Amino acid sequence: MLGLQLAGVDVSFPGLAAPALAIDSLDVAAGSRVALTGASGSGKSTLISILTGLERVGQGRILWGDVDICALSEGRRDRWCGANIGLVLQDFHLFPGLSALDNVLLPTRLSGAMSRDVGARAEHLLLRVGLTRPTQMIETMSRGEMQRVAIARALLRKPGVVIADEPTASLDSDAGETVGDLLLELSRESGCTLIVATHDLALTRRMDRRIRLAAGRIVEDGLIEERAA
């Protein structure tokens, strides 16, 4: 499991008068479960992009464990993040024309980290998220099923942290609840840190801590006392 230390981070985009993100310091304990909330445009996706190495910061440090991903070259950062961070996105980022199993395995195959054990773990994870037909083509699946495939893919390489950006936003309430259950259960089972950007109040209440952003800054940060699970 990986803890996060972020310091002096500033992300600006051309045409914006103020930085999209300006965070002096943020620590997340390894193994904790954090909800990232805030109105549309407050900077949640931008924060996720820099935490996962998809976007570079103008200045600052982002340490996962003792690795400062800002100090890595682009290629090394991509490899490190691919191996250590499991990412679940609102619109799944799955590939039509491939089965559920092949979608789970694709990033690992592309990174050259494939092995028999990984193949067996992918099948196990699909069963664990409640999908019994690993060869089913992705385009024939419901949105809730697709998100479950994306969760299995995120967990495949036993990442130290799972980060999800609005994982329940495009799902109905039942499918959203299932996805929330799986993210919480599987991250607990694998002992990884979980960070979820969400507008979903029910999901937020089930986390340990809530960090609220407004205009790119942290305006509220506290423990969630009344957890539903």
Ligand SMILES: Nc1ncnc2c1ncn2[C@@H]1O[C@H](COP(=O)(O)OP(=O)(O)OP(=O)(O)O)[C@@H](O)[C@H]1O
């Ligand atoms: N590539 C970009 N170029 C210019 N501006 C950007 C870019 N990406 C984000 N922004 C701006 O940065 C700000 C924060 O956007 P961000 O997508 O992080 O918000 P968010 O909290 O995730 O919103 P939502 O809940 O709607 O997804 C917004 O003002 C947005 O327009």
